[in-house]
Amino acid sequence: NAGVTQTPKFRVLKTGQSMTLLCAQDMNHEYMYWYRQDPGMGLRLIHYSVGEGTTAKGEVPDGYNVSRLKKQNFLLGLESAAPSQTSVYFCASSSDLNTEAFFGQGTRLTVV
Amino acid sequence: GENVEQHPSTLSVQEGDSAVIKCTYSDSASNYFPWYKQELGKGPQLIIDIRSNVGEKKDQRIAVTLNKTAKHFSLHITETQPEDSAVYFCAAIPSGGYQKVTFGTGTKLQVIP
Numbered sequence: 001n002a003g004v005t006q007t008p009k010f011r012v013l014k015t016g017q018s019m020t021l022l023c024a025q026d027m028n029h030e031y032m033y034w035y036r037q038d039p040g041m042g043l044r045l046i047h048y049s050v051g052e053g054t055t056a057k058g059e060v061p062d063g064y065n066v067s068r069l070k071k072q073n074f075l076l077g078l079e080s081a082a083p084s085q086t087s088v089y090f091c092a093s094s095s096d097l098n099t100e101a102f103f104g105q106g107t108r109l110t111v112v
Numbered sequence: 113g114e115n116v117e118q119h120p121s122t123l124s125v126q127e128g129d130s131a132v133i134k135c136t137y138s139d140s141a142s143n144y145f146p147w148y149k150q151e152l153g154k155g156p157q158l159i160i161d162i163r164s165n166v167g168e169k170k171d172q173r174i175a176v177t178l179n180k181t182a183k184h185f186s187l188h189i190t191e192t193q194p195e196d197s198a199v200y201f202c203a204a205i206p207s208g209g210y211q212k213v214t215f216g217t218g219t220k221l222q223v224i225p
Contacts, residue, residue: 004155008169011113011155015184024160032208033210033211036209041217042116042118042203042215042216042217042218043156043201044213045210045213048210050211056211058211090155090156092155094209096209097209097210097211098144098207098209098210099145100146100161101146101157101158102158103148104155105153105155106153106155107155
């Protein structure tokens with residue numbers, strides 16, 4: 001049972017480039033989330049989804065877009081990367097709103 | 113919105129000693145409080161959680177206490193072992209679920225053999 005898998009694990013982008021981070025879960029969870037983790041700060045929610053075909057903004061959505069075309073996948077896109085988006089990105093999923101969230105291993109993104 | 117403060121930011125203990133990490137929250141609507149352990153290079157993993165209708169919960173060497181009146185909750189690890197070394201995060205979640213979660217800033221725990 002793989003749980004939550006993120007692709008890629010590391011990436012270096014130049015300012016202005018675009019990329020997509022993929023999150024896949026095999027637990028049939030309805031809820032999926034994208035967070036960013038920066039030094040000295042707690043995880044902050046970027047976007048989330050409460051089911052296939054739905055997405056919503058979290059605390060820090062600017063500069064990111066998401067899509068949930070399939071229940072098991074949640075994609076995070078950066079259309080024009082900026083150095084301020086250098087961070088570690090985590091995807092998570094949960095079966096319900098107030099139950100354990102399972103996290104992926106993270107994607108370390110550096111924008112130069 | 114919710115504000116979660118976590119202390120201390122770093123904690124060093126001798127193997128076998130106890131470790132305590134404290135979090136305070138501001139929103140009385142928060143009713144679910146998970147604790148996550150993050151090992152180097154890995155994603156956070158739930159180690160214990162507590163809901164607002166419970167004052168204490170234990171799981172082997174780990175316990176969490178919740179004081180709703182004072183709006184604080186604590187993680188207690190007894191008989192610490194080197195493999196407990198990691199970053200620990202608390203979180204406060206209201207009835208709206210993880211889309212409204214607020215995480216603490218993390219505590220780096222080092223257990224010295």
